[in-house]
Amino acid sequence: MLLSKRKIATRQRRNLVTYSNPDSLIAEQFREIRTNISFVTKKGKCPVLLITSPAGGEGKSTTAANLAVSMASQKENVLLIDANLREPALDYIFKISHSVGLTDVLVGKASLEDAAYRTEIGRLEILTAGISPKNPTEILESERMKDLLQEAMTKYDVILIDSPGVLKVADSRVLANKCDGVILVVSSSSTGHEKAWEAKKALEFAQANIVGVIINEMK
Template identity: 50%
Template sequence: MLNKRSKADSVKKRHLITHSSADSIISDQFRTIRTNIKFLSEEKRKRTFLVTSPGIGEGKSTTTANLAVSVAQQKDKVLLVDTNLREPIIHRIFKISNEVGLTDILTEKATFDEAIHKTGIGKLDILTSGSAVSSPAEVLGNEIMAKLLNGVKTAYDMVLIDSPTILKSTETRLLANQCDGVILVVNRGKTILEKAVEARKILKLSRSDLVGVIINEKG
């Protein structure tokens, strides 16, 4: 039992640097990003932000998780939603159950209150991806998802949505159009310039508002 707990703690520490090492340089960089996003939230009334990347392995989910923690440390009420229904990872980063989550709400098998996770990190709540579904794009594109996004806007100071890669996932394009802004995460060593440009074009075609780009040094 002790070994399992130690392993879990090490995983959480490695991924959630803003929680485990609040005084680190990386945490300070996330505070800068947090400040910029909060400026957009307050000045332009933007509250829901979708975080995506051109490809896989660019550190998108880890970035989203750390950003959510950083915002919550300012005593803001934050909701982190995992919409990567094919390969969810947010529940692993925070070491929480994924038995009930977003898909269960969208298929009317559970209520929002039944699916939400209280992290104990400030006022950070998490909505994991939930039960596996055969058609992620159809589930995320239904009216219940649109109503859910509209509802959480009034309940939270900021909503961060971790989504699949923009270049391969139809559902990401659908969600991007429904959010107030999109944040693109690219990896300095992995992202090919052409893919980053293509991702920007797709966001423009989907009439999404690209509000910023986060450059990751590591995956």
């Protein structure tokens, strides 16, 4: 299912357009994506959605951030998790500290309640990556990660996870089958059909439920 084909200027890629310019065409496109997602997720259940891309530089983190803002503006309790432990980006996009985050919760140094950053944007909370661990794949594959998601499902209406590129490292693949669905973000100018196909096959091999694709057109 094609969730959206959106066009944004390169200089805007790291902007929270859905927050700074909610009446823009881009913000409207994110509202369309939000609506499309509601059609492919189970009603009455807190969906856990993984947002990934084949490699890097395809606008994945910006997409995750703006989608989270759009959902939170609908009075939904949204948790946005930065699971890109190698190259985190959400702290930069939202201009917040990542000194305490996901890794701290997973190793028992902090609780979800203490580590989640409450923003001023609707009901959006962000769990940054935290300090980069030596074993990202293993920590994300752990039983504690599964427990964290179970806990989060009791506190939020929707959980979005920003993860690394599927073809770069195994992190996204070990997370994929812990989630209800995966959204694949591809760039029309840089991804290429072969990489997109390889990413799709890798996710299917990991038994991921691919709920849709967002084609990101950059000027």
